[in-house]
Amino acid sequence: MTTTEITRTIDARGMACPGPLMALIGAIRTSQVGDVLEVLSSDEGSKTDIPAWVTKARHELVEVVAGDGYARFVVRKAR
Amino acid sequence: MPAEIVVLGGGVGGTLVANLLDKSLGRDVHVTVVDPTGMHDYQPGYLYVALGEAKGHWLTREERSLLRSGVDLAIEEAIRIHPDAGTVQLRNGGSLSWDYLVIATGARLVPELIPGLAEGSFEFYSLAGAERLAQALRGFHGGSIKVGVAGIPYKCPPAPVEFTMMVDGYLRRRGLRDRSEVELLSPLNRAFTIESASALIQPIMEQRGIGLTTFFNVESVDPAAQTVESLEGEKQEYDLLVLVPPHECAEVVKSSGLGDVSGWLPTDRTTLQVGGYDRVFALGDATDLPISKSGSTAHFEAPVIASRIASLVAGTAPTENYGGRVMCFLETGDGRATSLRFDYEHPPIPPQPNRAWHVAKWLFNRMYWETVPQGRLPERAPFTTPKEVAS
Numbered sequence: 265m266t267t268t269e270i271t272r273t274i275d276a277r278g279m280a281c282p283g284p285l286m287a288l289i290g291a292i293r294t295s296q297v298g299d300v301l302e303v304l305s306s307d308e309g310s311k312t313d314i315p316a317w318v319t320k321a322r323h324e325l326v327e328v329v330a331g332d333g334y335a336r337f338v339v340r341k342a343r
Numbered sequence: 344m345p346a347e348i349v350v351l352g353g354g355v356g357g358t359l360v361a362n363l364l365d366k367s368l369g370r371d372v373h374v375t376v377v378d379p380t381g382m383h384d385y386q387p388g389y390l391y392v393a394l395g396e397a398k399g400h401w402l403t404r405e406e407r408s409l410l411r412s413g414v415d416l417a418i419e420e421a422i423r424i425h426p427d428a429g430t431v432q433l434r435n436g437g438s439l440s441w442d443y444l445v446i447a448t449g450a451r452l453v454p455e456l457i458p459g460l461a462e463g464s465f466e467f468y469s470l471a472g473a474e475r476l477a478q479a480l481r482g483f484h485g486g487s488i489k490v491g492v493a494g495i496p497y498k499c500p501p502a503p504v505e506f507t508m509m510v511d512g513y514l515r516r517r518g519l520r521d522r523s524e525v526e527l528l529s530p531l532n533r534a535f536t537i538e539s540a541s542a543l544i545q546p547i548m549e550q551r552g553i554g555l556t557t558f559f560n561v562e563s564v565d566p567a568a569q570t571v572e573s574l575e576g577e578k579q580e581y582d583l584l585v586l587v588p589p590h591e592c593a594e595v596v597k598s599s600g601l602g603d604v605s606g607w608l609p610t611d612r613t614t615l616q617v618g619g620y621d622r623v624f625a626l627g628d629a630t631d632l633p634i635s636k637s638g639s640t641a642h643f644e645a646p647v648i649a650s651r652i653a654s655l656v657a658g659t660a661p662t663e664n665y666g667g668r669v670m671c672f673l674e675t676g677d678g679r680a681t682s683l684r685f686d687y688e689h690p691p692i693p694p695q696p697n698r699a700w701h702v703a704k705w706l707f708n709r710m711y712w713e714t715v716p717q718g719r720l721p722e723r724a725p726f727t728t729p730k731e732v733a734s
Contacts, residue, residue: 281536317532
């Protein structure tokens, strides 16, 4: 579990693909550089979509943690 | 005393719910549709207007002509919903009381959210926009056409992909294709929101020489430089830019404080009740449901709401639930189309594009006015057989 301070949590559990990724993109739009966002997603597609988008958008994927029936993605807005 | 039912919005969902309730409950209910324009638009037709394949006049009718005689129509703007008091406040100063409320206010376009979008791009999500785009295409003599999405969720998810494939055919017919580039700027890492549909579509796009840039979420447009920039930090040049403008819920939902964090109505995925209110329902584009914003969705949701209200009026427990059913067509150009039939649990398995689905869409477009608003089409997706549904 990360010790990074979370600025905002997006609970996207239960949302179908591409909902969790789109929720993250929407949150990044309204965040400040340096903010740390946490996305909770039960959608399998998020495991590839979210890291791929974070890389393309040149933000930082701090960690991915498997939870009970969902995954937790921690993303720092880098620019 | 009949139960008072107020339906906000005279689009496909609102009109169908109102007609079904009046038809099934007759004098037990008094149904009023509140719509600010009193006009009903067939929005799927805008795509054809943009490509010069249809004129705008067949896409709009007076809402009154589509409602059963027992349904009242108030051509007024609803400005505030009071769910606890059971009233809706109108712009003209009056208000309506209801026992049951159906919110079918749709989605509105908010191009102003993206700097430069209104000045630098075209759209086919309004009749005026589609007519402007048709004119721009007529004056186009080659160059780069970029097609993108400036916000998710948006209405009719297949439309941008359909546009790229249909404009490809349009340019070929005009002898301009070898002088032109067509490219889809997708906000996702594939061409379309639904994975199985992307798997079918992407090879066709490749075959036609239609480019695909993935993870391109439009951030701004520079009309002078003719460039569009993404949130991901990429910049693309264009000669003609076509963008789906960002969408938001209706003002009345906002001003009533009923939207959730995303702005859409928090709607139960099976009962279609809003925000825990027993007597408030929503359908169509206004909801936050994880399913396509499309007329088809509203078409399959409307009978569920009508049935649930009918049960409540009769004093019995509602039994009908919405399972996420949607059925729509996807034009692939050259007179071919495929279909997308799915629900919450079953993703679509689109058939190979063929002429039959194109003809089916064409027929549906022609038959819409006499069938859908009146509830004359089956409430289950046509042509769906168990073997065609993914398990």
